[in-house]
Amino acid sequence: MHTFQFIRPEDSTAAVATAAQAKTAQQGADVRFIGGGTTLLDLMKLNVETPARVIDINRLPLDKIEATPDGGLKIGATVRNSDLAHHPTVQGDYAVLSQALLAGASAQLRNMATTAGNLLQRTRCMYFCDTAMPCNKREPGTGCPAITGANRMLAVLGTSEHCIATNPSDMCVALAALEATIYVEGAKGARAIPIGEFHLLPGTTPNRETVLEPGDLVTHVTLPPPVAGSKQVYLKLRDRASYEFALASAAVVITVAGGKVTRARVALGGVGTKPWRSPEAEAALVGQPTGSANFRKAAEAALRYAKPQSENGFKIELAKRCLMHALEMAIA
Numbered sequence: 001m002h003t004f005q006f007i008r009p010e011d012s013t014a015a016v017a018t019a020a021q022a023k024t025a026q027q028g029a030d031v032r033f034i035g036g037g038t039t040l041l042d043l044m045k046l047n048v049e050t051p052a053r054v055i056d057i058n059r060l061p062l063d064k065i066e067a068t069p070d071g072g073l074k075i076g077a078t079v080r081n082s083d084l085a086h087h088p089t090v091q092g093d094y095a096v097l098s099q100a101l102l103a104g105a106s107a108q109l110r111n112m113a114t115t116a117g118n119l120l121q122r123t124r125c126m127y128f129c130d131t132a133m134p135c136n137k138r139e140p141g142t143g144c145p146a147i148t149g150a151n152r153m154l155a156v157l158g159t160s161e162h163c164i165a166t167n168p169s170d171m172c173v174a175l176a177a178l179e180a181t182i183y184v185e186g187a188k189g190a191r192a193i194p195i196g197e198f199h200l201l202p203g204t205t206p207n208r209e210t211v212l213e214p215g216d217l218v219t220h221v222t223l224p225p226p227v228a229g230s231k232q233v234y235l236k237l238r239d240r241a242s243y244e245f246a247l248a249s250a251a252v253v254i255t256v257a258g259g260k261v262t263r264a265r266v267a268l269g270g271v272g273t274k275p276w277r278s279p280e281a282e283a284a285l286v287g288q289p290t291g292s293a294n295f296r297k298a299a300e301a302a303l304r305y306a307k308p309q310s311e312n313g314f315k316i317e318l319a320k321r322c323l324m325h326a327l328e329m330a331i332a
């Protein structure tokens, strides 16, 4: 049986110093932070994660939602997903984030899940979660059975011949469309990471999912000031209406004037190996009249480089329709 030590540090410096003793901050890390535990404990029960030390960060003062001096929003790492979704500023100015959070998991899980934990949740690929199976993400070099196996839920964008796992987060898709920044305190000091640079494509190292290094503690996330007059929608398509991950989702933040799109931020979920911002769709939208013909062009652009596997080709058209429908909802 696996045993581990549970640690409650007094301050973030102590937390970082303890975590910095790990060999990696990625799969197989022997020291792990724990927020709500809704990902980590599940994976420990399955022996997918076997940390020797678990650092409980819930006593650290990282649970605030505050305005930033520039008019944006600062969200602490241990803010619960439900508190964030129901915060009046988030509901009013960052509606796409509130909608994405409320589309995820269940009320009970959202009451536990934290901002940082959601950023770092792991794929639901069934082979990753089953230690009897090979998996390049869990054990580099063992192979990817999903490519010839059960891949209906897996990714069509950003895949490699080594891994096609989907990033399952709804929250991160909204954060991508809102151009969030992630703040980390690490052994070498503090740094800020744009959300688009935080998650890594699988490439030849699918075991490495983020740019985090041993000791790196996510302390908070910031959002830029809200864009005046922007319309925001998160639309999630899934096999059942709750307690289910996205087959395809779309986060859109668009501004329209005189019948034309003047600014667009678009991100997709359920289809990418990381939360999938689509500059191609944004470029296809800006300067063009609103309407289904141009929304179809944007959707085609977003999925232009999609690569289907044996069971998930349907996701490509589904994601296109999801994005088109989200855009229609935004301008309605």
Ligand SMILES: Cc1cc2nc3c(=O)[nH]c(=O)nc-3n(C[C@H](O)[C@H](O)[C@H](O)COP(=O)(O)OP(=O)(O)OC[C@H]3O[C@@H](n4cnc5c(N)ncnc54)[C@H](O)[C@@H]3O)c2cc1C
Residues within 6 Å of the ligand: 032, 033, 034, 035, 036, 037, 038, 039, 040, 041, 042, 057, 077, 103, 104, 105, 106, 109, 112, 113, 114, 115, 116, 117, 118, 119, 120, 121, 168, 169, 170, 171, 216, 217, 218, 219, 243, 244, 245, 246
């Ligand atoms: C049944 C079920 C259904 C779900 N459905 C959905 C869904 O539809 N959509 C969706 O988006 N999500 C879904 N989830 C996932 C859920 O949102 C995540 O489990 C949750 O957000 C993780 O947050 P947590 O605080 O519990 O993370 P934890 O389990 O505490 O941690 C997750 C990871 O983050 C690391 N970590 C935590 N905090 C920090 C920090 N501050 N700095 C550095 N590393 C840190 C941990 O070490 C661990 O590796 C579902 C989960 C379950 C169990």
Ligand code: SF4
Residues within 6 Å of the ligand: 123, 125, 126, 127, 128, 134, 135, 136, 137, 138, 143, 144, 145, 146, 147, 154, 162, 163, 164, 165, 206
């Ligand atoms: S898709 Fe990725 S996580 Fe799933 S089996 Fe292949 S390597 Fe493992």
